Amino acid sequence: MADGNGNVLIMPTAASDFQVERICRAALSEMGSHVGTADAPVSGAECKRWAVENTISQSWRIGRAVARAQRSNQVDNVAETIIAECGGAEAGKVLWKGKIVSVERTLRLGHVYGECIIEAADVIDHDSRRDIARPDENSSPFRGLLKIPFKNENIAAIKISRTTVDGKTHEEEGEVLGLVPDLITIIDAQNGEAIGTPEYRYGLLVIVLGIAASDRWTSERGIEIGGPKSFGMDHLTYKPLGKFVKPASVIDEFDVVE
Numbered sequence: 001m002a003d004g005n006g007n008v009l010i011m012p013t014a015a016s017d018f019q020v021e022r023i024c025r026a027a028l029s030e031m032g033s034h035v036g037t038a039d040a041p042v043s044g045a046e047c048k049r050w051a052v053e054n055t056i057s058q059s060w061r062i063g064r065a066v067a068r069a070q071r072s073n074q075v076d077n078v079a080e081t082i083i084a085e086c087g088g089a090e091a092g093k094v095l096w097k098g099k100i101v102s103v104e105r106t107l108r109l110g111h112v113y114g115e116c117i118i119e120a121a122d123v124i125d126h127d128s129r130r131d132i133a134r135p136d137e138n139s140s141p142f143r144g145l146l147k148i149p150f151k152n153e154n155i156a157a158i159k160i161s162r163t164t165v166d167g168k169t170h171e172e173e174g175e176v177l178g179l180v181p182d183l184i185t186i187i188d189a190q191n192g193e194a195i196g197t198p199e200y201r202y203g204l205l206v207i208v209l210g211i212a213a214s215d216r217w218t219s220e221r222g223i224e225i226g227g228p229k230s231f232g233m234d235h236l237t238y239k240p241l242g243k244f245v246k247p248a249s250v251i252d253e254f255d256v257v258e
Helices: 017-030 044-050 055-071 075-085 220-226 250-254
Strands: 092-108 111-120 145-151 156-165 168-179 183-188 205-211
Touching: 055 075, 055 250, 075 092, 075 183, 075 205, 092 145, 092 168, 145 168, 168 205
Parallel strands: none
Antiparallel strands: 092 111, 092 205, 111 145, 145 156, 156 168, 183 205
């Protein structure tokens, strides 16, 4: 691991991969939280045992879908198009649409912790003023506030309600719309581009998508290391939001001999 300023960390041996992660993240904080790193190689057999196959192919298809939507001025339906590329309605869904109204983040031991609050809003608005309208009570399924806690990546999508008593705001969690290890991702409602946690900011119009995790993540071991308890959310129980659909390889798709 190197920071580009002459500081280099090399670990010839380690007790476990878990210890490598902990040590590197501790060093990361001291190296300015900006480094390049290379992990030790693994065998092909080991990689096949735990890797989720064809994710690069899926990423390519998602990128193509977004580019096509932008090119044809059909960004209004880009969320549904992305879901179709990830296996369709059985494998994913639109969890929320709205405007980011609050973002909090802090850096601890190489991880960015925080939460994003999204108020339900009509995100289909392309005029120069970008006026935001609250959703119609009778036509929109999205009303109120959604909280997305994150640790580098999004952990959950939870509906919340807030009340103010004696000048103090009280928050109560409601329905859990999405939870790790399922993928919770936020896209810009105006162009369909993905928004990472460092880019969350007040005023962005966004769409929150939920996509079912691979079967390798929803196994007992997968949930143990990548589920809510591993992020300190012991009060939440994982329930799959859909059924994983394995991506098709673009090599298999286009390697056709005519």
